[in-house]
Amino acid sequence: MKYPISFHLNGKIVSLEVSTQETLLDALRQRLGLTGAKEACNEGNCGACTVLLNSAPVYACMVLAVEVDGSAVETVEGMEGEELHPLQKALIDQHGLQCGYCSPGILLTAQALLAHNSRPNKTQIREALAGNLCRCTGYTDIIKAVQVASRARR
């Protein structure tokens, strides 16, 4: 079954026809060419596919594309500007990534956290990022990067 949907994607309206079996992650990567959200576990465990749905972090692999009709979706591509986003810069400066596969999801979750809480402490950052797995860094530098970015935003 195909259904027409229309939603805000990184601030621009996007319209397309999706099948009911298609996840938001499939639509972003395969239909819209936005490969920032990564496919990894594909069952809502790892956080590599995290995007913001109406400003809240969700696993794009567990949301059906048809559900986002009328919603606002932000992906890591939406962080692009003339300069790196403070979170992206901090993640690089603090060595908060190695292979980088988890980074888009972590950036978006951290962005949502800072929108809620501009001065999170380490515990709050850890709790917010509990749904984003990283097999390279051991998290310490990621947490440091979020703290640095929060200071840069003030």
Place this chain on the structure above:
Amino acid sequence: MLSYHYVRPRLLPEALAALQREGAEARVLAGGTTLVRQLKQQRVPVSLLVDIKHIPDLHSIRIDSRSGSRIGTTLTLEELAAHAGVQKYYPLLAEACAAVPAWQVRNRATLGGEICVGSRRSAILAALLCYEAAVTLHGAAGEQVRPLSDFIRDVYSDKSLLHGVLLSHILLGPRLRRFGAVFRGLYQYPGQRHPVVGAAVAASYYEGNFQHARVIISGVNPHLQRYTDVEQILMEGTLDEDRLQRAAVELGQALHPVDTTQASAEYQRAMALHLFRQAVQGLRTQLGNSK
């Protein structure tokens, strides 16, 4: 995934009509944290998804400590964890929702989904049982209100009871004076969705005695349930060590664990009793009765 239709009703009767028209192969889609996984694994026959997230009444919440509260089933765990009224009057529910580790899951998973999945390990369901929750059901027979404990038991026995039925609200009773509720769980690793074994104890405290006691053990027996004989022992008189020991013996006899890959039956029983004692102690502390 298999092919199926999708509808997005704006009113409860529309949703019900769609569910009843399609029969057993219609599924209610709320947060989708369980259903989407099942669809991917093709574990459930589905011909229609009824997305109930856009029905305003199902996303309403009214907290009233005197006359009781009514919570729409599409409220997410994150919304409940952050709700000031839930935090104030039903703190164990707020804590249990907040304890679901992934923010991404809390933003999608709904209270209704948690109930319909009915995991025997759910700390959220244990919290709801502590508050003697009831559920409002809509189906071919009209609207009915049933105690959550009965609903969990019946759905465990027969999943088809969910077909053509919509769970619209959770009802929580008025707040009792000096009432507290505590949950203690055993987790295998940080970030585990449900504890392997858990114990919830709730009661109010008057003149040295517990009243309105509720005891729930999660993860051991096939479905979550209250242990009324144990509750009775806790309420018989002053809660000294002898009475607590009697309650623990009674509880041990009511548990029927089986070996799993996570824990042997013997270990589950031992942990359940240990967590029960911890929860009672935690409740005494919470209610200012640490003697």
